[in-house]
Amino acid sequence: MENALRRFEFYDKLREPEKKLIRDNALKKELARGQIMIGGSSRCNGVPMVLKGSLRLFRVSDKGREVTLYRIREGEMCVIAAVCLRGDHDYDFSIEAEEDCSLLILTPDMFKTLFNASSAFKTYVFNMLAQKLIMSMETIEMLTFISIEERVIEYLKQNADKNGEIRTTHEKMAVDLGTSREVITRQLGRMAERDMLCVERGKIILKKVT
Amino acid sequence: MENALRRFEFYDKLREPEKKLIRDNALKKELARGQIMIGGSSRCNGVPMVLKGSLRLFRVSDKGREVTLYRIREGEMCVIAAVCLRGDHDYDFSIEAEEDCSLLILTPDMFKTLFNASSAFKTYVFNMLAQKLIMSMETIEMLTFISIEERVIEYLKQNADKNGEIRTTHEKMAVDLGTSREVITRQLGRMAERDMLCVERGKIILKKVT
Known part of the structure; x- marks a missing residue:
């Protein structure tokens, strides 16, 4: 001790x-x-x-x-x-x-x-x-100044393993980023459409995030 | 002193x-x-x-x-x-x-x-x-849990004089409520349409806010 x-x-x-x-x-x-x-x-x-x-x-x-x-x-x-x-x-x-x-x-x-x-x-x-x-x-400041997209990108980068994979749930991300699950799901959907990432069960795989 | x-x-x-x-x-x-x-x-x-x-x-x-x-x-x-x-x-x-x-x-x-x-x-x-x-x-918590409409209503109630008038600008409200001037203007516009208040130059007059 x-x-x-x-x-x-x-x-x-x-x-x-x-x-x-x-x-x-x-x-x-x-x-x-x-x-x-x-x-x-x-x-x-x-x-x-x-x-x-x-x-x-x-x-x-x-x-x-x-x-x-x-x-x-x-x-x-x-x-x-x-x-x-x-x-x-x-x-x-x-x-x-x-x-x-x-x-x-x-x-x-x-x-x-x-x-x-x-x-x-x-x-x-x-x-x-x-x-x-x-x-x-x-x-x-973050909640006031930074858009939800910027916050999600930052979160994913910080939590990705060396293969660019993040094991998390939309619920957990929402709680950590100070927003609702619906907002996270919608945001990840938009980013998936733009081919920035891929959403799987319990896992997000980064593709092109700069 | x-x-x-x-x-x-x-x-x-x-x-x-x-x-x-x-x-x-x-x-x-x-x-x-x-x-x-x-x-x-x-x-x-x-x-x-x-x-x-x-x-x-x-x-x-x-x-x-x-x-x-x-x-x-x-x-x-x-x-x-x-x-x-x-x-x-x-x-x-x-x-x-x-x-x-x-x-x-x-x-x-x-x-x-x-x-x-x-x-x-x-x-x-x-x-x-x-x-x-x-x-x-x-x-x-307020930024995370409370909608911008609820925050605006609370702000107006707290700052109204006995005639229900609030001397403020959209810019000042935005800074105090942690959002942008555009969001405040849009929100006040929506509330004016619903006849909850009346927006004048440098002044907001409360009508029906509960």
């Missing part, structure tokens, strides 16, 4: 009592891929640190549509959980494991102790909040 | 030397409505605190389109400036005065001193970052 904890840039800067607090007292939790951690009937009562795997934070609309807000990767902490647990803010999000995950959960008290005792921890939390704020603002 | 500073929830919790640091050393700045503070050739070299008025933070796309990210109001500090000045993150935004503004600008050194000396200041910065993060995530 010590090695996994070293991925958190604050860890080596903590004093031994604070390191021990995390190692000995944080709750260990394993999640299987696809498992919902927060959302629906599951509630969060601590701040998750991702030792292995990745979490996806998302929101569900009244009509049941989903949007991915951001991901929490190895060496990252879910700072928005810290924010909500302090009770100053109320924000109802969902989190699922996008891969198999190993987590450590800090209780609100442990978070508070570390936040007050360590300036390295405080700086980490400040940076993590700042980073997610900037990422969110970049998402706003 | 003491009264204006009291609007910042951390101010009364500072010790006298830190209060004095802000009062005596922060740079005073007045901005007229519409003045650009950051963006284009103007750069920010401090963290603005809004004593009076309101600032609007926005981004401009390569093609010259604008999107409003959020506003910084009386008693608020531009935390994203603090983030960028630390040099850990790079984000190129613009800020304009939406009303006539009185500001105090903290230099990076003053910000650092306050951040290290006062836990009330640190908590304020943490909360301000968290609040802007949640607001940004709510904007992402």
Whole structure:
């Protein structure tokens, strides 16, 4: 566990009592891929640190549509959980494991102790909040400035394997790109007509995308 | 100035030397409505605190389109400036005065001193970052889940005076709602056809909007 904890840039800067607090007292939790951690009937009562795997934070609309807000990767902490647990803010999000995950959960008290005792921890939390704020603002820009065709092309390029194949569903693309399944299906149809790609079951094959 | 500073929830919790640091050393700045503070050739070299008025933070796309990210109001500090000045993150935004503004600008050194000396200041910065993060995530949701018609109706309701009149331009609505002027003009046209409103020069008059 010590090695996994070293991925958190604050860890080596903590004093031994604070390191021990995390190692000995944080709750260990394993999640299987696809498992919902927060959302629906599951509630969060601590701040998750991702030792292995990745979490996806998302929101569900009244009509049941989903949007991915951001991901929490190895060496990252879910700072928005810290924010909500302090009770100053109320924000109802969902989190699922996008891969198999190993987590450590800090209780609100442990978070508070570390936040007050360590300036390295405080700086980490400040940076993590700042980073997610900037990422969110970049998402706003993308949704505002970039056409759905440009977004789909970017997504396909980023997710293609070396043969130019992307294993995904229209539903998943819609959630990641902040639009509806219908819009994705229509857009892929148009691109297929222009011979840019080929849509198969559970798979998209890129042909001419520049 | 003491009264204006009291609007910042951390101010009364500072010790006298830190209060004095802000009062005596922060740079005073007045901005007229519409003045650009950051963006284009103007750069920010401090963290603005809004004593009076309101600032609007926005981004401009390569093609010259604008999107409003959020506003910084009386008693608020531009935390994203603090983030960028630390040099850990790079984000190129613009800020304009939406009303006539009185500001105090903290230099990076003053910000650092306050951040290290006062836990009330640190908590304020943490909360301000968290609040802007949640607001940004709510904007992402709005852009993803809510149709342009619903967004236009909400905007008109929020900005109408007691006679149901809204003084605005299609351009301004587009920037605030994260879409293009053409989309707003088309949408208002459709709503006018359905007798929901009446579009005049520089003014929209609500008729039947529920």
